[in-house]
Amino acid sequence: MKKPDIVILGAGYGGIMTAVKLQKKLNMNEATITLVNKYDYHYQTTWLHENAAGTLHHDRTRIPIKDVVDTDKVHFVMDTVVSIKPEKKKVKLENGELYYDILVIGLGFETATFGIPGLKENAFTIENINSARLIKDHLEYNFAMYQYEDEKNHGRLNIVVGGGGFTGVGYLGELANRIPALCEEYDINKSIVRIINIEGESTVLPGFDPQLTEYAMSSLESRGVEFITGAVLKECKPDRIIYEKDGREMEIPTYTTVWAAGVRANTIVEESGFEHNHGKIEVRHDLRAPDYDDVFAIGDCALIIDEKTDSPYPSTAQMAVQQSETVAHNIMSLVQETGELDEYKPHLLGTVTSLGNNDAIGDVLNNRKMFGMKAVIMKKIIDNRYLLKLGGVGLLMRKGKFNIFY
Amino acid sequence: MKKPDIVILGAGYGGIMTAVKLQKKLNMNEATITLVNKYDYHYQTTWLHENAAGTLHHDRTRIPIKDVVDTDKVHFVMDTVVSIKPEKKKVKLENGELYYDILVIGLGFETATFGIPGLKENAFTIENINSARLIKDHLEYNFAMYQYEDEKNHGRLNIVVGGGGFTGVGYLGELANRIPALCEEYDINKSIVRIINIEGESTVLPGFDPQLTEYAMSSLESRGVEFITGAVLKECKPDRIIYEKDGREMEIPTYTTVWAAGVRANTIVEESGFEHNHGKIEVRHDLRAPDYDDVFAIGDCALIIDEKTDSPYPSTAQMAVQQSETVAHNIMSLVQETGELDEYKPHLLGTVTSLGNNDAIGDVLNNRKMFGMKAVIMKKIIDNRYLLKLGGVGLLMRKGKFNIFY
Missing domain, CATH: 3.50.50.60 (FAD/NAD(P)-binding domain)
Incomplete structure (x- = not known):
């Protein structure tokens, strides 16, 4: 039997974490993994506002893909996705085309300008x-x-x-x-x-x-x-x-x-003919698209309804990283035909937002409110934990935020 | 008898060096010295191209006037000169007017665009x-x-x-x-x-x-x-x-x-009614304007003819600094009524031009040609000697160019 082709579109929080998890879980003879991204680096979207202000250099925010992805195990293709043809199991890139057996769509968000002139x-x-x-x-x-x-x-x-x-x-x-x-x-x-x-x-x-x-x-x-x-x-x-x-x-x-007032899902999702809700794929519990058993959506491309409130969960980096665990596990199950697929259950850990100048606010687990230095430290811990998960201690040491008084 | 008012217009090479020399030579009860400049700093025009390329920070090129001028001895007025009225011994500034007994015009150059469209x-x-x-x-x-x-x-x-x-x-x-x-x-x-x-x-x-x-x-x-x-x-x-x-x-x-293809003298000189040659005052040997015994011109505002070739000497930082010695001496003579005024004789020491990247060319005294590291070092020595003259060892240490390999 042919080795299945796993194609991951986008190296944002969800995509790159899925790739990193799969390269640990899967053997090279079990599947071929391909990661497609527009740039040869991953970046933390939640740090970009610091680069835009000039308070943090952009090289602190981005991580070369080869630093966290083992390119012996994962093929990296630097290219831009043009469209997906789910019926034909193909992805059209600006400079080529890829066939997939299993697809992960992690193409992120686009800015929504709501037609406001100029x-x-x-x-x-x-x-x-x-x-x-x-x-x-x-x-x-x-x-x-x-x-x-x-x-x-x-x-x-x-x-x-x-x-x-x-x-x-x-x-x-x-x-x-x-x-x-x-x-x-x-x-x-x-x-x-x-x-x-x-x-x-x-x-x-x-x-x-x-x-x-x-x-x-x-x-x-x-x-x-x-x-x-x-x-x-x-x-x-x-x-x-x-x-x-x-x-x-x-x-x-x-x-x-x-x-900074509006984002929407990547237009490629709706243009490629997926059933969508405001551009997002309203995924099943196992994070697959409703119509296709071989397509996962993750992060900003996935819509998940909170059954308690009947409204969608906000797309956050936190959610995308959590989803990558479920997606990686479910891909393993499909490849190894081990049976049941996991269901994704969001664990909302809360929000911490930096206010600059050693100030921040946070509303974390169980309605614990925090502000000032406590929240600043919590924010840096969250940022640093992500780096640790993504690239281990080496990456954390290179790109982590340690100077709480900067 | 009233203390004479000495007014120096411009804190370029010639103006600031005249002020620094006068503050050493003159006692406070002999004359009132006023230095007028558009900015509260002096800058080395010959370093600006490094700032414009981004290879040197502009703060390395500029020197706060209060760092080299003793403001107990020299009044500093930060203002822009609008016009000079030599008949009335007055200088019109954007925010005021100054009376002078002795004037030094060191207003520098302007860019000449020769009417080229755009x-x-x-x-x-x-x-x-x-x-x-x-x-x-x-x-x-x-x-x-x-x-x-x-x-x-x-x-x-x-x-x-x-x-x-x-x-x-x-x-x-x-x-x-x-x-x-x-x-x-x-x-x-x-x-x-x-x-x-x-x-x-x-x-x-x-x-x-x-x-x-x-x-x-x-x-x-x-x-x-x-x-x-x-x-x-x-x-x-x-x-x-x-x-x-x-x-x-x-x-x-x-x-x-x-x-970078053309400069001309400051337009204020010709607009103020001085006899001029292409906007410059064709000064006497003692660096005074032909029509006025109380007006000196220096640097780019002064035209000095090389009698050997019958053509003007180029205006360089070197010449302006040399002229400041003559101007300061002659102002002393006028204030102290000690007699003869010195004549300015240009000593052309040659030219050294940096080519970046540890390369330079120089054609110095007695037709000695140099290039490469030798010229690079010579260029830095020239730059450093100026700082030493202007502000002593302290200034040299703060702003000098020591790292010949950078």
Whole structure:
């Protein structure tokens, strides 16, 4: 019998952890494993906002795939997925085509701009290493330009963050950290720099614990962040944004709008003809697609309903890593024909969000709220545990976050 | 009798050295000394091309004025000179007006664009700290953009340097040094980056020693610099340049044109009604303006004719520093009414130009040609000697160039 071909699309949290687990569990003569990714590195999406602010170098956030994947056991193909043909068990890549017996779709998210005019063209997104690095350089370039131009253009020093979810709030915290250093580098008085958050709801972190949310807002406001809540972004132009609040249209001059208010599943899922719900595959308990016994979906590509609330669980790095355990186990079962497939049960361990400057908030297991240094340390522990799982002690030592006072 | 007011305009090489010398020579009760400068720092113009390439941080190139000027003895006014009214012995500043008994004009150079269309709007110049820092950030931003954009735009990786004089050649050398590091930072294959020099004459460094010039070109070409000589820049657009060579018009796509092909004297001199030659004051032997016994001009604002060749000496940092000795002495003589004023005699010690990457060329005293490490060391000695003169051992230790192998 032919060795089955296992193809994993995407080296995000779910994809790379599945590959790492399979390379440990499977023998080379049992299956051929192929990992496809657009870049030759994996990156921690949850660290990108630090790269985008310039508080952490992007090389700290990315990990060469060959550092954690044993390329004797896993074929690595650096390419971009164009489409999946589940009927033919094929994946079309920009530079080729792959046949699979078992497929794992871990293609991650895309930014959703909800048709807001100008957003796609003029706003920046914290989406990958390239886009995060660009934001950092764009900030620096505008500070340099401000200082260079005779006619001072304050729009160059106004930074607008669209959306007050976890990404937006985390990024505001890093920006508040970064601005004093940026101002020193460019001889700019920091009191004239504005960091502005625009949020549609009446508060940032809507749905999150109100006490912790208030703590976060106070912490950020004390470091100069301005919140405009209950405001809807209407348009993003190269040199300003227009928003509506209380029925009135307002403008803020800015060259830097960072859109952190919406993600959606990768469009390849729906374009490839899978049954989908808002672009995500509503997977079975064993994380397989409803129509195909040989296709798993993971992370942002998988939709899992919380039966208690009848609404979907949020896609988090935590969930994707947990799912990789189930997916790897179930692939083993299919390859070795050992019987039952495991069911995935989410264990929500809670959320910890950094606010920059040695501050953070957390709402972890059993409603334990934390803030300040305790939450900062918890956040670094979570980040470090992931590195340990992914690449062992060596990776942890190279990329871990140890200096809690940085 | 009223204490005379000595006003020094500009804290470039000539101005700041005059101030430093006067604060040593004069007692506080003999005269009031005021130094006016646009920034609260002095900078070494001859190091700016390193800042613009990103091979040296701009803080290494600038020196806070209060670090070398004793502000108990010299009043420092941070302001921009608008005009001089020599008849009324007044200087108009953006935020005030100063009366003088003795004036030193050391306002430096401006870029000359010779009316070439688009150059003023779209090209960059290595003129001051702000413009050099902007070039560095502009390069980084374009490298980030190249990597971010799906449709690859090679114009972002083409860097055009207009002019193959000492500034242009020095900058090409620094760029050749910088590109490998930039490529690593932005994940770009360095073979696709182009550094292109456009020079109107048939060779770079026209008029300089032909052997050393050939050495410089070979050194730079071996590190990937392309020379287009005998070519005239016709237009600079935001995304490309147009030049003419052998009667044909050619285009190079580029977002980064650095114009290093022309300087002229500060326009304030001619606008203030001084008798001038191409914007410079053709000073007497004692460095005073022909029409005014109380006005000295120094550095780029002074024109001094070489009587042997009947053509002007080039304005160099070396000359400005030498002139400051004469100007300071002559101001002393005027204040103390001790008699004769010194005549300035240029001592041309020669030229050493860095080619980056531990290479340089020099043509120093008595036609002694040097290249390679010898010239590199000579260049650093010259730079370090200036710091020693300006601010003593303390300044030399803080800002000097000691690591000859970096």
